[in-house]
Amino acid sequence: MDAEKAITKVQELVYEIKVNQVMVTDVITVSPHNLMSELRVLLHDKRISGVPVVEGTTLVGLVSIEDFVKCLSEGKMNNLVRDRMSRDVITLYDDEPLVRAVQEFDRRGYGRFPVISRENGALVGVITKGDIIRGLLKRIEIDYHEEEIHRYRASYFFEDIIADKTTLIFQYKVTGKDFSRAGRTSSGLKKTLRRMGIPPKIIRRIAIATYEAEMNIVVFTDGGEITAQVTPREIRVEAVDSGPGIPDIKKAMEPGFSTAPDWVRDLGFGAGMGLTNIRKCADTMHLESTVGKGTRLEIAVQLNGAVKHDSGDHH
Amino acid sequence: MTLATIIENLGLEVKSASGDLTHEITGAYVSDLLSDVMANSKEGQLWVTLQVHPNIVAVATLKDLAGIILVNGREAEKETIERAEEEKIPLMTTRLATFQLAGKLYGLLGEC
Ligand SMILES: Nc1ncnc2c1ncn2[C@@H]1O[C@H](COP(=O)(O)OP(=O)(O)OP(=O)(O)O)[C@@H](O)[C@H]1O
Ligand SMILES: [Mg+2]
Numbered sequence: 001m002d003a004e005k006a007i008t009k010v011q012e013l014v015y016e017i018k019v020n021q022v023m024v025t026d027v028i029t030v031s032p033h034n035l036m037s038e039l040r041v042l043l044h045d046k047r048i049s050g051v052p053v054v055e056g057t058t059l060v061g062l063v064s065i066e067d068f069v070k071c072l073s074e075g076k077m078n079n080l081v082r083d084r085m086s087r088d089v090i091t092l093y094d095d096e097p098l099v100r101a102v103q104e105f106d107r108r109g110y111g112r113f114p115v116i117s118r119e120n121g122a123l124v125g126v127i128t129k130g131d132i133i134r135g136l137l138k139r140i141e142i143d144y145h146e147e148e149i150h151r152y153r154a155s156y157f158f159e160d161i162i163a164d165k166t167t168l169i170f171q172y173k174v175t176g177k178d179f180s181r182a183g184r185t186s187s188g189l190k191k192t193l194r195r196m197g198i199p200p201k202i203i204r205r206i207a208i209a210t211y212e213a214e215m216n217i218v219v220f221t222d223g224g225e226i227t228a229q230v231t232p233r234e235i236r237v238e239a240v241d242s243g244p245g246i247p248d249i250k251k252a253m254e255p256g257f258s259t260a261p262d263w264v265r266d267l268g269f270g271a272g273m274g275l276t277n278i279r280k281c282a283d284t285m286h287l288e289s290t291v292g293k294g295t296r297l298e299i300a301v302q303l304n305g306a307v308k309h310d311s312g313d314h315h
Numbered sequence: 316m317t318l319a320t321i322i323e324n325l326g327l328e329v330k331s332a333s334g335d336l337t338h339e340i341t342g343a344y345v346s347d348l349l350s351d352v353m354a355n356s357k358e359g360q361l362w363v364t365l366q367v368h369p370n371i372v373a374v375a376t377l378k379d380l381a382g383i384i385l386v387n388g389r390e391a392e393k394e395t396i397e398r399a400e401e402e403k404i405p406l407m408t409t410r411l412a413t414f415q416l417a418g419k420l421y422g423l424l425g426e427c
Pocket of ligand 1: 216221241243244253257259260268269272275295351
């Protein structure tokens with residue numbers, strides 16, 4: 001995972017992960033009726049910077065190393081915790097996203113926050129900056145692993161296949177005039193390519209081009225077929241129909257040209273941008289049509305290097 | 316800003332919430348022309364439209380959009396809601412017209 005991707009991932013995760021997923025739950029607490037001298041082991045020797053003070057299950061205060069040191073210097077170690085603790089404690093709820101904790105750490109500069117249950121107000125844990133970082137790292141590692149597994153699957157398809165030439169073929173039937181099913185082919189192909197671990201940028205280009213080809217078959221014909229061929233080097237999509245054909249391909253390719261009827265335009269189609277979108281997304285594009293017989297569109301997107309050559313060879 | 320915050324701020328009615336409402340919204344795109352949305356919307360954006368047929372869910376899915384807001388008190392077709400549930404695309408409606416909704420959204424998100 002590169003640095004930029006890792007950072008956006010972390011930004012996502014601080015919204016996704018909840019405080020209770022990273023907080024420490026076996027919390028050391030003291031009673032308000034303890035003596036300050038009893039805190040020595042905890043605060044001084046164990047170097048914990050602050051301990052929640054709990055009566056029953058309810059958080060009543062927080063006693064910090066500063067409170068302890070102050071007490072020590074005043075020689076009042078027989079004071080009760082109750083009398084030296086701070087009572088207005090900033091707390092977090094267990095079901096809040098981590099980003100809230102991050103904000104509080106930033107704003108207050110404290111080392112730790114007690115976490116209380118939103119349901120009953122009981123103390124359920126403590127969270128430190130370290131807990132947050134550990135939690136994030138663990139999740140990134142898991143996600144990273146999943147990504148690796150994914151990559152492996154893609155390479156499995158091609159590298160582990162022993163053959164001089166490998167081509168995977170996916171075929172889809174497109175029903176004409178059926179707007180309720182329209183988009184199924186491009187969505188299905190997109191999911192399939194994602195499962196194979198094809199890079200998202202490539203998938204997006206294929207998805208747009210396939211969608212526009214699919215919609216043209218739905219809008220202008222009685223049906224057709226879309227075939228995707230995937231090789232280690234490129235993805236090729238072919239859309240074939242036996243519809244009315246296109247009388248003037250050059251004109252049809254012009255942005256804004258459309259023969260879509262009004263009722264189709266009311267649905268948001270017919271901007272005359274479909275073929276233009278296809279040309280922009282594909283490395284090569286080939287469109288041929290015979291009036292009265294049908295139309296065949298073939299596009300390709302290169303996988304290696306993912307370089308885009310702009311000239312579509314349409315005629 | 317998360318989608319959930321936007322929904323709350325604008326008082327949107329949620330029709331499908333099987334998708335992720337905690338995702339950060341990076342911007343919005345307003346258009347009723349599907350191939351325009353295919354060409355110009357960006358991943359992670361909210362889409363504001365008055366089209367209500369199921370194909371809008373396909374467009375949102377293909378472009379990895381963060382959700383769809385239907386304006387002008389338009390009701391989504393039953394199948395549109397079903398597809399949105401299936402594809403985990405958040406679907407919201409509002410009584411506001413496109414201009415008002417887009418204005419308020421711009422106020423929340425700024426120029427992104
Ligand atoms: N498969 C096809 N069969 C017959 N005619 C087609 C076919 N595909 C495209 N056309 C013709 O080419 C024109 C331009 O197609 P294009 O996809 O660019 O725009 P559109 O479909 O009209 O609108 P949009 O795609 O923006 O919704 C269409 O209006 C139609 O006349
Ligand atoms: Mg078209």
